[in-house]
Amino acid sequence: MSKPYRPWGRTSWLIGEKSSPKDWVTIGCLSTEVRSVRSLMHLSNYSSEVRAVRIIPPAVQDEDINAPYITANRKILNQHSVKDKLSESEADLKASLDTIYELALGAAAVSGDVILDITSFPKRWFFPLVRSLVNSDAVNNLMISYTRGKGYAKVVSENPEPLTEIQSFRASPTRNDHDCCFVGVGFHTHLLLELFSKYDAASMDLLFPFPPGPTRMKDNWRAVEKIKRLAKSEVSTNSIPDPIRYMHLDTSDVSRVFDYFCETTESGLKTSMFAPYGPKTFSLAMCLFSLSAEKANKPFVPVYYSQPQRYNPKYTESEKLDSKGEIESWSYSVKRDGTYLFSL
Numbered sequence: 001m002s003k004p005y006r007p008w009g010r011t012s013w014l015i016g017e018k019s020s021p022k023d024w025v026t027i028g029c030l031s032t033e034v035r036s037v038r039s040l041m042h043l044s045n046y047s048s049e050v051r052a053v054r055i056i057p058p059a060v061q062d063e064d065i066n067a068p069y070i071t072a073n074r075k076i077l078n079q080h081s082v083k084d085k086l087s088e089s090e091a092d093l094k095a096s097l098d099t100i101y102e103l104a105l106g107a108a109a110v111s112g113d114v115i116l117d118i119t120s121f122p123k124r125w126f127f128p129l130v131r132s133l134v135n136s137d138a139v140n141n142l143m144i145s146y147t148r149g150k151g152y153a154k155v156v157s158e159n160p161e162p163l164t165e166i167q168s169f170r171a172s173p174t175r176n177d178h179d180c181c182f183v184g185v186g187f188h189t190h191l192l193l194e195l196f197s198k199y200d201a202a203s204m205d206l207l208f209p210f211p212p213g214p215t216r217m218k219d220n221w222r223a224v225e226k227i228k229r230l231a232k233s234e235v236s237t238n239s240i241p242d243p244i245r246y247m248h249l250d251t252s253d254v255s256r257v258f259d260y261f262c263e264t265t266e267s268g269l270k271t272s273m274f275a276p277y278g279p280k281t282f283s284l285a286m287c288l289f290s291l292s293a294e295k296a297n298k299p300f301v302p303v304y305y306s307q308p309q310r311y312n313p314k315y316t317e318s319e320k321l322d323s324k325g326e327i328e329s330w331s332y333s334v335k336r337d338g339t340y341l342f343s344l
Contacts, residue, residue, distance in 0.1 A: 184278025
């Protein structure tokens with residue numbers, strides 16, 4: 001009862017039933033995944049306007065491969081009522097912060113009630129989008145939504161950039177050691193070795209999605225074994241995090257993951273760093289904690305990631321449906337009536 005109340009749940013319940021009527025503007029990503037457009041279509045039921053950005057990969061040949069999928073997804077949108085609320089733009093994967101902030105603040109200028117759909121946004125994009133919307137005085141109510149996927153590709157991404165801080169989530173220039181390192185356990189560990197070789201961490205928490213789903217449990221454990229092997233055999237002894245802890249967390253409960261960071265770091269007093277290699281919801285909790293530490297004048301919490309430059313156009317087969325055939329879209333209230341709900 002001592003923890004703050006942060007409303008979250010299925011989008012149809014939280015926004016559709018429990019929120020008073022608002023002039024929501026949705027920001028989302030139009031990707032090669034059918035899931036991306038199904039998510040936008042679902043959110044359009046609660047929005048007066050939907051702004052979708054098409055993110056262009058660096059390699060021309062990748063865009064050529066993606067084009068038929070984008071065309072098919074546009075056709076789906078044009079056959080749905082969302083087309084009357086939809087505006088579309090394009091931007092490069094490596095777009096500047098100004099471009100990303102312009103997308104966020106442009107929506108906030110239309111309405112102070114914003115839904116950010118992170119379903120198909122690359123992490124290089126959605127982290128600064130969240131920052132911009134959280135920090136904007138124009139945003140009165142902020143919901144962040146995520147639609148689960150079904151049928152993930154064996155290889156979801158390739159050609160990662162060098163490991164670096166996600167733009168605007170940088171480390172203190174005077175510190176390269178940390179008390180805690182939190183790593184999201186996902187399907188790959190692109191260049192994670194560089195994290196251990198450049199920065200020291202006294203302990204490391206590996207965050208497991210729970211339940212993991214039977215089809216990807218082995219992939220999660222293969223990633224863990226690779227992390228342990230890299231940390232113990234390929235990095236100097238001084239850089240090996242000790243202990244390495246395993247934490248199984250509900251991927252739906254962003255608030256609980258955030259509270260786990262608070263508990264482990266003593267509300268940000270201990271220094272920490274993040275590697276968001278796991279589920280988007282874990283990454284969202286990392287993003288919110290880093291912003292909260294900054295707002296509370298606690299030690300900076302850098303976020304390190306090797307952004308893939310190529311995504312499998314069949315990243316997922318489709319959106320996930322529940323036993324009733326309803327889309328599994330989840331939403332999280334981050335700002336409510338002008339109050340940021342994830343303060344330290």
